[in-house]
Amino acid sequence: MSQTLDEIMKKNIALMTACDVAYQQWEHEPILDFDTDERVGERLGWTATPTKSLFLSFKSGGHALLLTHKDARLDSKSVKALMGQRPSIASNEEMIATLGCVPGAVCPFGLPEHIPLLVDDTLFGFDTLMYTPGPPEFTFAFAAKDLTVLLSALPNPIHLLGQPADA
Template sequence: MTPLERLCQRNLDLLQSLNIDHRLVEHEPVLDYPTAHAVRQRFGLRGVESKSLFLRIAAQRYAMLVSLEGARADWTRLKHLLGSRPRVASDAELSEHTGCVPMCACPFGHDPSITLVIDRQVLGCDFLLYSPGPPGLTLEVPGSALPRLLAAQPNAQLEYP
């Protein structure tokens, strides 16, 4: 099993173990928002598309900023929150540390050493759409279940902004 397949399985296993209703849709690879919108229309997916940015904080320190489509990062606030100036990690770092494909970062299921930075707006959505790893899969998860999903993550978590 590849790292990407393991990431996907961790996400699916976690949703199942927490009895979180979800919908998994298989489709062409989604690596941009226009394709994500087309997939959402075709399959009648509800909710808001997630946006996950893999950040390098310092040597060997990483964080995953989990926000919503269209959200812009406030780098000053992130620096204050994380303790040092973050930058977007390279594609190679993303793949090495998460198993994710560039342009399709999964927000959950990562090594505990990766801090999750959760945009508060994520917690207010009716449904969150995200890839569990492979760009050809999308999960639709009820927003009401996100606190339970986050509580089950082994990662340190920070609220943003």
């Protein structure tokens, strides 16, 4: 049984608190697409780098979540090299049933423990990162330097996904 959006949000707040990571929080209209994200971001004056979480599935029945920059594309070859199998983006129904998130607002933290988190290593080069902590009407931002601390506190398998040499 998947978790509720409120439970996901509480896990995110608990993670930030336990890791002593300072974060900003905004409540706004639900963001479920990039157009709304840009409109809300402009209105609220966001300067943090937006992230995107892609819920991936594998033919073996397994899953992974890719945390990357909002403009990045899925690099299936790099994921296959890392995970040993070619990924596809999971269906909305599969994602909802497994994670409890809503399409367009997938949270990278608070995942079921068995789901690996693939982290695009380019995220470490930014000053501040922002993401949806479950409910699509909330956005959190934190210093990118704290990403390592947050990842180390998670029970999930963590894999860094580097950029290919020709990118």
